[in-house]
Amino acid sequence: MTKQVAILGSTGSIGVNTLDVIRAHPDRFKVVALTAGKQVERLAEQCIEFQPEIAVVTEVQDAARLEKFLLAKGLRTKVLYGPQALVTAVTESGCDTVMAAIVGAAGLVPTLAAAQAGKRVLLANKEALVMSGNLFMQAMQRGGGELLPIDSEHNAIFQCLPNGFAKVPQSSLGVEELWLTASGGPFRDTPLEQLAGITPAQACAHPNWVMGKKISVDSATMMNKGLEVIEAFWLFGLPLEKIKVLIHPQSVVHSMVRYRDGSVLAQMGQPDMRTPIAYGLSWPERVDAGVAPLNLAQLAALSFAEPDLARFPCLSLAFAAAKAGGTSPAILNAANEIAVAAFLDEGLPYLQIAKVVEQVLNAIPSSNADSLETILSVDAQARKLAQDFICKH
């Protein structure tokens, strides 16, 4: 049966890769909703090609422009705008599958809506899970849909765990540890004294992956891996101390599971997000993702090392927030989003990103993250505080 797919964040890096996989399999996947923040032109092109029922942008003026353009092309796509319309795209487009690929906290509410509505959720938006792990996993359970991780590390671990692992008692699986691999980003070997002068362009030039700007900066600071540790904690239900980070500069092994009997299972592949996206879309089957085959004989070597926490203070901050639990991961995430945006705007030096996050984490006590209202209010508080610290900087 053809899957009806809604893509939240279709104009971003994950969104475009998702459409690339879908384009190659029109018999399997139909696009029913596309959403974007501000990139109206790109969304218009996507609408013309994929003819969704619903298209969403953030601003009313952009919606009017898009609607006029699509009408002139004879399209009947319903054009909506604003945060609530993202939820409508999930609940009223007739989709059964939702690619959650909006970056940051902006993706939280529609991603939760997809969970509640029992959709197959393809989760790329790790920030949503970091903010609301408990609520989100409960919503998935109540909704009864399937949760497929798209982040390459979590997709790899998902592939290395037995099918239906969530329904098997943890103790009988024999999982000892999850090893999340990390490339170490563009500054893995940069002399520490040079880090102060890093520019946004340098931070966004990832050695192995082509991604959106925010996650590229997160990869440079390794906040990304910290967020991924928290993501793995919620997705796989293992204690934090069983989730390890390993530097692996080649990005060929996407992550691993170590079992009690001595086995370590790894998933390998090209650093190309179309592999995890195709797996999420077609699971439990596999389809051609358009990805070049991996040629291990051509790779000189695969290497692994422990991360250097002095070089990557954001990783330590994320571990601390994960350990504190409650609203701490949401506070960490909000402060990081603001600090990264300021850095990308050239309003904050690179090394101050970790400092801002640390100050905000220290200033707001952790509390129970038991309702969406609490999470959104702490998110707003942390953003404001981060902004204040940046202004004083």
Ligand code: NAD
């Ligand atoms: P991106 O910046 O390229 O794209 C983000 C998308 O979200 C765009 O379509 C943008 O228009 C939309 N958007 C942004 N702000 C919005 C708002 N306020 N309201 C509505 N829409 C908004 O980002 P990306 O690299 O595609 O990453 C998307 C998500 O996937 C992130 O959470 C990221 O951590 C995760 N992820 C990405 C990769 C990757 O390879 N790019 C890998 C793993 C996980």
Ligand code: MG
């Ligand atoms: Mg990842």
